[in-house]
Amino acid sequence: MLAVGYFSVVILVGWSKGLVAEMIGNGTGILTGQLQVHAADYQPDKSVHATIGGREGTDVAALVNAVRADPAIEAATPRVYGGGLVSTGSATAAAVFLGVDPELEPQVSRIMGALERGRHPRRGANELLIGAEMARSLGAEPGDTVVVVAPAVDGSLGNDLFVVSGIYSTGLADLDRTFALIPIDALQFLMALEPTRIHEIAASVPDPWQAAEAAERLSAVLEGAGFAVGVESWATLRPEMVEYAQLSQAFQWILLFIVFGMAIFGVANTMLMATFERRYEFALLLALGATPGVIVRSVLWEAMALGALALAAGAAITFPVMVWWHRVPLDLSWLFGDFTMLGALMRPVIRIEYPWLMTVQAAVALFLTAALAAVYPAIRAARIPPADTLAGR
């Protein structure tokens, strides 16, 4: 019973950790990035004028390198944002234009990896990558020419012909309807931005939980180097995900209490029955001169020994399953399809993130349960009346 309790707590917590990890991974990894650097005045309006370094712009390569120099950061890429329309002549769609470096972007986000048809846009070319939803509403296919219209920073209206190089599909309809990816230099030209003027540097941090710390560190470093920028981690950009992670943390404790709280009664009941079956033994020990304290201690020790066995059994069933579902997530796609959680796309799998802390906490809880459950039976055993019991009364 304790072994099963241990198994269920550790596996469920591992799964919930896996869910959170996947949610954060997908929620930040598809497009957002775990870390973003903006001009100090970019948030919250996200004005296209608020480029890093103001009107003069900045040494983009130097800034990217400075960001990448942080030990927690794996990769960084510059971005430009714009809004406007994409039109095929017969149909028109509103779009958010994302100017990306086609070589660097895939190191930070997975959106370009979601290419479904065609190919990626090339540096310097008037090409764009659109989402599957947008392609459908436009009736556009790779190779089609479209008109792109975007307000430029000088007050004019930039417009030019672009070729749809490819179509991506992330599975997130909103994303696939909204974002069109354009080579950063082509978008800068369209919006009358100098090559030094960008809106954002997005960076990836392999361990999302280090992002907030890295953001703080980076913020100080960049400021020291004379860049007037703000650094935000996904935790600031997507507070609801942090909340969910905290909620799931709290849920772990509730789960621990429920499972072992229930086990306590089962174990106590079993032990009480065992105590009753061994009443002659306890009566004999008492008659021979064992003090009640000795009986209590021996029952408690026995419970702890059984707890250790239960832990061994629990670990023996838990760890293989844990490693297995970590390496090869249990596929439930026959049961239900992809789903979204707080806007993050989720696969229908049970994937376990190693809940190391919980394996220890659950072990402690198991011992506490065994010991607590044994207290009442132990006292009962010590209070057995030896004379009457041995006389069979």
Place this chain on the structure above:
Amino acid sequence: MTKQRMPAVKTADVWKVFEHDGLAVEAVRGVSLDIEPGEFVVLAGPSGSGKTTLLNLLGGLTRPTRGGVWIDGRDLTSMSERELAKLRLERVGFVFQAYNLLPVLTALENAEFSLLLRGIPPDERRRRVEELFAVIGMTGLEDRRPAKLSGGEQQRVAVARAVVGKPALVLADEPTANLDSAASDALLGVMADLNRERGTTFVFATHDTRLMERAKRLIRLVDGAIESDDVRQDMGG
């Protein structure tokens, strides 16, 4: 001045009344006894006469309703459960009618159990039990578990356990009840030998008339009270 002799166990007007279905059952009624060290006493009486209850009172396993019990001059009625347990451990040996041995332990482990509870080191325990096993004819059976021993052998292990700690008195409640007559005789012989050779004080309850013959002192109990208390001629040797 001669050293004052202290009874191994003494009772003064001891009563035990049980509450049973709202009725008061007077199991022991005003028994006063002195049992000296080295005595071999048989407590006789029909079933229900209060033998078991009296033995339990003598050994501090049951508290009297009224009256006093002293072992080695120490008043049992004023002791806590813990103190009583310690006193039983150090000064009293019990042999019960049945369920004497812990089934999971070997004969030797059962016999040395009270020494273990007292914290005596293993070598010493083993030495003392083996010495005793030689006296009671159990040598060679040390590693058997109770299920692999005859009833008589089991009771001898129980006697060894009761005696091994050199208690002030050994209380045996119908120890031969489940034995055939040959085994009963042998067990009684073992106890008589220990009494003679080691001076162990025995109080032995039985309703088997044949065994009463071997008593040096025979106390007859009827309805919880002493009917007669005879010291008999030594049976010799």
